[in-house]
Amino acid sequence: MSESESQSQIAVVLPDGSELSVDADATVEDCAYEIGPGLGRDTVAGKLDGDLVAKEAPVYEGANLEIVTVQSDEYVDVMRHSASHCLAQAVTRLFGEDVKLAIGPPTDDGFYYDFDDLDVDESDLPDLEAEIEEIVEADYEIEREVVSVEEAEQRLADEPYKLELLAEFADEDATVTFYRQGEWADLCAGPHVDSTGDIGAVELLEIAGAYWRGDEENPMQTRIYGTAFESESDLEAYLERREEAKERDHRKIGREMNLFSIQEVTGPGLPLYHPPGKTILRELSRFVESINDDADYEYVETPHLFKTDLWKQSGHYDNYVDDMFIFDVGDDEFGLKPMNCPGHASIFEDHSWSYRDLPVRYAENGKVYRKEQRGELSGISRVWAFTIDDGHLFVRPDQIEAEVEAIMDAIDEVLTTFDLDYEVALATRPEKSVGSDEIWERAEAQLESVLESREIDYELEAGDGAFYGPKIDFSFEDAIGRSWDGPTVQLDFNMPERFELSYVGEDNESHQPVMIHRALYGSYERFFMMLIEHYEGNFPLWLSPEQVRVLPISDDNREYAEEIADAFSDFRVEVDTSDATLGRKIRAAHDDRVPYQIIVGDDEQADGTISVRDRFEDQEYDVAVDTFLTHLEAERDEKRNEPDFLQS
Incomplete structure (x- = not known):
């Protein structure tokens, strides 16, 4: 190779560590075609030194290059980015061009887009979803346009937030990219899928407020969250997980279990730990301190x-x-x-x-x-x-x-x-x-x-x-x-x-x-x-704020219940002395996520035994106190993750 030829060539590093020699002005897509025509045709985007980029992005000497195709893990991020553009296009269609566009990136679970001068609520989401579906079905080609900064400023004359972004990464001689689909275009670095028809199943999730650029000194904007998956089945599975996540939300469970609170009068982001929550934190601290001591x-x-x-x-x-x-x-x-x-x-x-x-x-x-x-x-x-x-x-x-x-x-x-x-x-x-x-x-x-x-x-x-x-x-x-x-x-x-x-x-x-x-x-x-x-609040025994609750069946069994509680005094144990029926006491202990309930009535009191019930609603009768105490000590000290007396 002559000196002039070597100067016109650069080397990029592929995932297997090998080097690929390409022209100095090569793009990600050019590199993919150099590896193989099939890969070139399948290229959606690329990763340069870990950053997701458009397939038209130029490569550079020594760059670590990965090719992104439909089979790549990163493909869903590219698709979700395109879905956020469909959302912005739908908003513009339904609510007029006076709406101001901010940013619309993909996220770990979906995407969002921020808008100003937009008056919407949750009832508008079905209409927006329907409009997005029309945009997807129209199968608009998503075209990448390279324009001068001067032209970009003209296009964005009525978009103050886009102009602010433009000023941050452009100079007089620079060019920027727009992505166009149908009648709508947006200032964006990409990457995107080839057409709106490549976008799979989309669902809008919620509306929230967000400060521009995350700065409280800036205007509050309207943020619309959504998600997108390649198939309806993947979307349905995600929505099911999302509903389960809502049930497991630590703020909801924290209130139910009296673990912590964050109050307006004490200030944001400054949690107050209530006795049950502090009990768990103390156990976590003791555990790590024992490791440190060793x-x-x-x-x-x-x-x-x-x-x-x-x-x-x-x-x-x-x-x-x-x-x-x-x-x-x-x-x-x-x-x-x-x-x-x-x-x-x-x-x-x-x-x-x-x-x-x-x-x-x-x-x-x-x-x-x-x-x-x-x-x-x-x-x-x-x-x-x-x-x-x-x-x-x-x-x-x-x-x-x-x-x-x-x-x-x-x-x-x-x-x-x-x-x-x-x-x-x-x-x-x-x-x-x-x-x-x-x-x-x-x-x-x-x-x-x-x-x-x-x-x-x-x-x-x-x-x-x-x-x-x-x-x-x-x-x-x-x-x-x-x-x-x-x-x-x-x-x-x-x-x-x-x-x-x-x-x-x-x-x-x-x-x-x-x-x-x-x-x-x-x-x-x-x-x-x-x-x-x-754990959905069902902490293992060693962490549970209340480990055992003793339930006397009647007032005649209260004294025996207190004796049993004394026998388990090495544990966090309470006696339910309320006037509720046994069924209500059991339900209350279950709702409070207590690992074990000890039930004592006339038969247990006469025999000096207990009945044991766990939070899985399994129950065993005529249990010797020492037998259950020995098991509890082992379960606690071994830090088992589930109550297992009735499963052992």
């Missing part, structure tokens, strides 16, 4: 706020200040802590260390504060104040693998205790990061070595690491198949450098430790929320 963590405590001098030293002031609560006290500026790590680094800094002292492991159930937008707050899944089961380790470089191994063992113990199936991903160096190439390559190799040695299947999340180091991410599924982000293990080279942390090595020279961040739950609030919905 791993020789030392508990520390840091205050809720620091002078901003600390946040400037740690780098949070430059990178995180918009999400912090900042206020003045006299001449000093303070910030509520969004993270615990700078406090832990300060504690480590306040001592002289030898290489023999490392690793140093600190743990803290630390309350932190992050200023989320009010519109993004939701129950205890997203709040202003939450608690992290934080751990920070200060280690020598040669200790990294062993410590990460131990942390992964602890995370596995937590997730398997709750019967949560999980997946693992290795997140590598992002474009914006600190530290030398050598340090990053070594750290990534060490994390990869741990994963390989454990024979763990993992995804590579290229460029998704923290700016201060790579990490291992865990995600898990709940009882109805929803995926949640879980624990992470992160290596940090930035904070030790910023705080000038050091230890004296075997060579009597000063060395910088590596900092490992880890949390076994993440935040207690988010994990608690997930458990509420995962």
Whole structure:
């Protein structure tokens, strides 16, 4: 190949690691045709370094390229993006061109589109769905148009929100893309399917309010949520899961079980935990503390706020200040802590260390504060104040693998205790990061070595690491198949450098430790929320706020009921002394999600026995007290996930 030919060629990296040489002006679609004519014809979109792009997007030297077809997992995202355009087109048709368009992206479960100057309510959704169906049946070709910024400004003269977006990513010489379907077009980077007829089953779900760009200082807009699937059967299955998710909603169950409240008078995103909810949180804390104790963590405590001098030293002031609560006290500026790590680094800094002292492991159930937008707050899944089961380790470089191994063992113990199936991903160096190439390559190799040695299947999340180091991410599924982000293990080279942390090595020279961040739950609030919905409030015995309820059949059996309750005093036990009938008492205990009911009447009192009923409505009579007590102790201590006395 001549020098001029080599200069006109670039190489892209395919998913199998091989390189494909293409013309320097090649697009994603060109690359697909280069691989094979069939793949070229089937190409819908592409992924460049993990970002979903249009098939017409140009590739570049060294890009990691994936071709997206109808068979790809990403195809549904492309289709949903196109469905959001159909929604906007339907709104424009039915409510006039005075409606102002904002944004309409795909989401994990569907799509939405934001509008201004739109007066709609839930009763309008069927008409909008019917109009979307007409647009889909019309099978309009979705055409990609490349136009100059000047032309785009003319087209968008009456669309203030689109003009704001245009100004952010365009300059005088730039071009932008519109996507047209029939009479309607929208400023959009894509990608989209080839025609509206390629869109499968669509359903509009709800209407909500949303601030433009998520900023409370901006206008409130109307957001219409919808979803789309390739088939009606997939849509029906999703809607069934959605209804089940509503029944499991932690806010609904939290009210029913008196777990927590978030009150207007106390402020948004600031949960109040009631006794039953705090009981569960205490059990979760005891569990993780037992793991920490076994791993020789030392508990520390840091205050809720620091002078901003600390946040400037740690780098949070430059990178995180918009999400912090900042206020003045006299001449000093303070910030509520969004993270615990700078406090832990300060504690480590306040001592002289030898290489023999490392690793140093600190743990803290630390309350932190992050200023989320009010519109993004939701129950205890997203709040202003939450608690992290934080751990920070200060280690020598040669200790990294062993410590990460131990942390992964602890995370596995937590997730398997709750019967949560999980997946693992290795997140590598992002474009914006600190530290030398050598340090990053070594750290990534060490994390990869741990994963390989454990024979763990993992995804590579290229460029998704923290700016201060790579990490291992865990995600898990709940009882109805929803995926949640879980624990992470992160290596940090930035904070030790910023705080000038050091230890004296075997060579009597000063060395910088590596900092490992880890949390076994993440935040207690988010994990608690997930458990509420995962178990639908039917917590395993060890977590249940009330573990046993004793039900006397009549007033004559109350004294015996109290004696039985005393025998189970190591458990959270209550006696139902109400005047209700036995049937009503049983129903109340079932509605309160109590794992076990002990029923005592004249026969049990005469024989010194009990009847046991579980929340599955199974019952066994003439049970010896010691027999049931022994079983309860084992079920609690072994952290079994279901009441199983009557199934054993």
